Amino acid sequence: MSMLTLERDRPVREPDDPRRAAAARRALSRWVLRLAVREWKQRILIVLLITVATAATLFAIAVASATPGTPNAGIYGTAQTLVQLPGNTPGLPGVVAKIERAYGSASVIYDQPIVTGQAGGADLRAQDPNAPYTRVLLALDSGRYPTAAGQVAVTSGLAQLYRLRIGSVWHVPASAGASAGRAFIVTGIVENPSNLLDEFALVPPGQGAGLASSQNVRIFLGISMDSAAASAAGNVIPKNATVTAPQPSDSITSPATIVLIVSVLGLAFIGLVATAAFTVMAQRRQRALGMLASLGATERDVRFVLIVDGVVAGVLGAIIGAALGLGLWFWYYPHLETATAHRTDPLNLPWAAVVIGLLLAVATSVIAAAWPGRAVSKVPVVAAISGRISAPHVVRRSLRPGLIFLAAGLFVLYFSGGWNGGGGDAYLVIAAMIACVIACALLAPFAVDRLAQVAGRAPLATRLALRDLARYRSRSGAALAAVSFAVFLATIAIVIASVRYDDALDYIAPNMASNQLIMYAPGNDPTQYQPGQVTPAAKLAASRQEADTLAAQLHAPAPLELDLAVSVNVTAQGQPTENQSGALVSLHGPGVGGRMYLATPALLKTFGVSASQVNPAADVLTVRAGLPATGGLALVSGSFIAESPPGCPAGSCILNPVIQEVGKLPAGTSLPNTVITEQAARALHETIVPVGWLVQAPAALTPVQINAARQAAVAIGTTIETKSGQLGLGQISEGATVGGILIALGVLAMTVGLIRSETASDLRTLTATGAGWRTRRALTGVTAGVIALLGAALGTVAAFLASLAWAHSSLTQTFGNVPWADIGLLVIGMPLVGAAAGWLLGGRAPSAVSRQPLE
Incomplete structure (x- = not known):
């Protein structure tokens, strides 16, 4: 009877004096900070988890926002209409002047193609560097712009081809029409920042000063042909002209949508890995928290301790992660410019998304700490001091919400329009994908529990590992959800790439091999x-x-x-x-x-x-x-x-x-x-x-x-x-596969280390009873392999269900060209690698066969 009385929790009244409550909060905060300094070796892993997740999120936001660039700007500059005329148009100067009088000021570029030996060639180009609509199409790398007849500025590609530098004399090749053979003095090196593959030699503006004749004339207008002002001015454009306008870029692949996807999924990733880490930390501190409760601390005080813990880890991880992510971005963006063939301003980032990402990292860290704190605060004092593990929650509590989220996500994807739905349902598709990811996280504990129930005839080490996963399924479930998250994204990327590269009418592939x-x-x-x-x-x-x-x-x-x-x-x-x-x-x-x-x-x-x-x-x-x-x-x-x-x-x-x-x-x-x-x-x-x-x-x-x-x-x-930079399906698929495997193995290594450290007392008991290195290796290997296998299976199944629901009207197109070898590598290869790594690295004996001391 006395033991029952001791284990029964009795509510402790909150201090009536607000000053006493504030003092208690300060005392608890100081205690948390002292523990954080004392346990820096244990904390460094949690901070590392948040740091890596934050850095990956910020780096992905930067790359996603900068990679597409501004495709319209590369063709239209800042104009609303582009009129192209053949260079042999009768009365060309009068036609250009007539268009300007009708539609307002214009920027005019005269082009004469020249042969450079490379497909695509180059242009001898007359362009005004200060023209209003074409400034973004021209930038000076060194030297100065040409200002008089007999002067030219060339791109770096032409300078390399003809071995030119500032002050050199360049003779126009014989393929440049009436300008062939003319000699120019090089005054500068220029480029088109919107298209670095654009090779040209720049001469002073206007036809005549540096360009004897032109094959093509581009007229950039600041007015749309669909506007009322253009209709009122009438149609003065010749019939042999080509008139085009920038196309809207509001689609599911727009930079804003990509940034949103990366931000939200980065938040989910941070939450999953942080939840696993803080769950283990809360369990490790259970005895100390029990002693704190025995001294009169309320459940709110216990939760406050873990929330402060989450704030400290979240702020440290966010600061270090921000520095690491931005450092990676400043290192990588020159390489991105080469790959995407356009200049990138490294400081022109969606700073609102970056700040939101940092705040979400801290907020998610706090939530991840508060969630296990809620469970630990309800543990009876005697049970907490004794270090006994409370019984796991009923898995039906996570099974039902998981099935509901999965059904809701698949339902939205089914009616979102699929490949022919356009970009209008982009945010619904994102929400549905997030619902599928949440479903994976909620179904993970159920999968762990069911697997442990069928482990009765397995070898001893395997049986112990599976039952430990079920016994600690709040943290093993978070690890499993993080792995399934990485596999889900990799599988979706592989399926989408296979469809994009399987369109027989709109064929996409590398132009040729490197040989x-x-x-x-x-x-x-x-x-x-x-x-x-x-x-x-x-x-x-x-x-x-x-x-x-x-x-x-x-x-x-x-x-x-x-x-x-x-x-x-x-x-x-x-x-x-x-x-x-x-x-x-x-x-x-x-x-x-x-x-x-x-x-x-x-x-x-x-x-x-x-x-x-x-x-x-x-x-x-x-x-x-x-x-x-x-x-x-x-x-x-x-x-x-x-x-x-x-x-x-x-x-x-x-x-x-x-x-x-x-x-x-x-x-x-x-x-x-x-x-x-x-x-x-x-x-x-x-x-x-x-x-x-x-x-x-x-x-x-x-x-x-x-x-x-x-x-x-x-x-x-x-x-x-020769071979261009266009990627093939194999390269994209292999990149997604390798990326998914690396992320999954990284999460697996950190979370398995946390889970095995949580069962350190069991490992000490096994060692004391004579278990050798083979048993210890088997425990870690099975733990890693099972989490990897379940995560791969859960993520792949969710990804294929999402793909089936979204593209139900074009299943042959969607799955006809999927590289199944890469999917097999995710589902089979990654668990084998995880199990092998766990077996090789898990044989170290515990430092002492003794009970964990109180903090």
């Missing part, structure tokens, strides 16, 4: 001209010979000739008479992008495709998996594209062509990934024109080799193309 190079025939650079033009015989022979020489220098096989099937001398409205290549078009939407080379016997042999593997009735061969099953397609000639006649007339159109998938064809966008057969070219009455040569070296091309090839191309007036 491949294409030398184009003069006049057939696809980035500057309409490919398929007939090259004079002498230039064609010189280009072919140069391609052979280049292949020999690179120890590569003989170059492969790339041919296009074209309609000769096609006249299109607003365009010069030229050869027009055929295309595979969709009758119900956008066409199939990319050039369609001719499937010559040499091309098929180069890629290992034998004649017996080709369907004799095939019109098109492709490596794109979904293209043969795509309906509503037509294979058309160049004349059909120019005239757009009704129906599908024979001789210029093949409706529903026979498309055969050939996996041996290359996947690059600039390579023959989709080719037209010779019989289809004959049916469309097309002419075969050589347009380039593909060189495949035995190893990746070095910058020196690429520069030498570029110099050789300049000498004969043509261009080359």
Whole structure:
């Protein structure tokens, strides 16, 4: 009876005097701070958890906000309308003046393409650096802008190509029209900060001072053509002009949405890892808190101790994490500029989101500390002093809310529109994803409990580890939720990337491999001209010979000739008479992008495709998996594209062509990934024109080799193309997989260390009874492996359920190209690595076989 009386909690009255309450709070705060200093070795892990999570969140916010840049600014500057005119427009100066009188002041840029040996070339450009709408398209790196005739400023790429520096004399290449051969003195190095890939030589503004003629004129207007003022001014733009306007960027991938996603998910990550840490800390302090309660402290006082603990850890972690995250950002942003090809102001960050992230880190730390504090404060005094663990909560309390959150998230995703829903439901999708993550956190304790119930026939170490997880499932559940969170994000990223890269009509892939190079025939650079033009015989022979020489220098096989099937001398409205290549078009939407080379016997042999593997009735061969099953397609000639006649007339159109998938064809966008057969070219009455040569070296091309090839191309007036920075599905998927595994293993290492330290008394008892290093290793290995396996399974299942609900109307498109090997690596490989690491690092014997002393 006396023991029952001792264990019964009796409420203690709060001090009536507010001054006594304040003094008690100060005393408790000082006690917490002294303990924090004394237990710095235990605290450093908790602060490290919050620091890493905060730094990762702030770094992700910075990268997410800076990566997209301002795509419209790279084309339109700050203008509302862009008018492009051919340089041969009759009375061009008068036309430009008339447009300015009608629509207000304008910024005008004159461009004359020049050949630089690299696909894309460069421009000889007349532009005013102080023009109102194009200032963001021009920046001075060194020197000064040209101000008089005979002066020029060049980009760093041209300076490197022509070995120029400030004060050098540059002679315009022969490809620059009437300006060819002119000599200019270099006055500065410039760039387009919105597009660092834009190569140009800047001359004084206006046509005549530095630019003898132009091929293209861009007029930037500050007025929208849809406005009332533009309607009142009338239409004074010539018919041969192209008028475009910036496109709105409000979508699910907008920087604001990305920052919101990163901030909220970063908060969830901080909360999960901090909850696990503070739960262990609260359990470790249970005896000291019991002694505090025996001296008259109320439940509120006990909770106050842990809240102050959370404030101290949260503030320290937020400050150190902010310094670390911003330091990483200032180190990384130059590399980001290179990867995204635009300048980034490192201080132009969404500071409101950064401050909110820091405040949320502290607030989440406090909540994570208060949650276990609530449970510890209700432990009876005698039980707390004895160090006994209270019985776990009934798992149904977390099972039901978990199922409710999961059902709510899937319901919202199901009705959010999927891939065709646009950007209007972006915030609903975010909320639904967060609901799925919360469901994982709530279902984690249930999964741990159910696994422990089936461990009766397992070996001793395994049985003890599983039962410890269930016994301490408030902290093991938080660790499991954190792992499932990382796996959930990685799986979602892999699925979305696989869908984006599996669109047969809007094909996305790297342009070519790092060991491949294409030398184009003069006049057939696809980035500057309409490919398929007939090259004079002498230039064609010189280009072919140069391609052979280049292949020999690179120890590569003989170059492969790339041919296009074209309609000769096609006249299109607003365009010069030229050869027009055929295309595979969709009758119900956008066409199939990319050039369609001719499937010559040499091309098929180069890629290992034998004649017996080709369907004799095939019109098109492709490596794109979904293209043969795509309906509503037509294979058309160049004349059909120019005239757009009704129906599908024979001789210029093949409706529903026979498309055969050939996996041996290359996947690059600039390579023959989709080719037209010779019989289809004959049916469309097309002419075969050589347009380039593909060189495949035995190893990746070095910058020196690429520069030498570029110099050789300049000498004969043509261009080359090499691998660009476009990532492939494999690179994105592998990056998401590796990132998810690293985050999960990092969380696993920290949380398993906390959980095993919580069971240190059990480990001492096992050691005292004769358990050896194998048992200790097995305990840690099983703990790590089980948490990793359950977290991977829970995160993957939740991610696939979310994907199924969101894209229920296009399941084939969503799951047809998922790299299952990467998913398997997450679900199987990561738990094996975690278990192996735990087994290798978990054999250390306890320092002493004794009871933990009171703090």
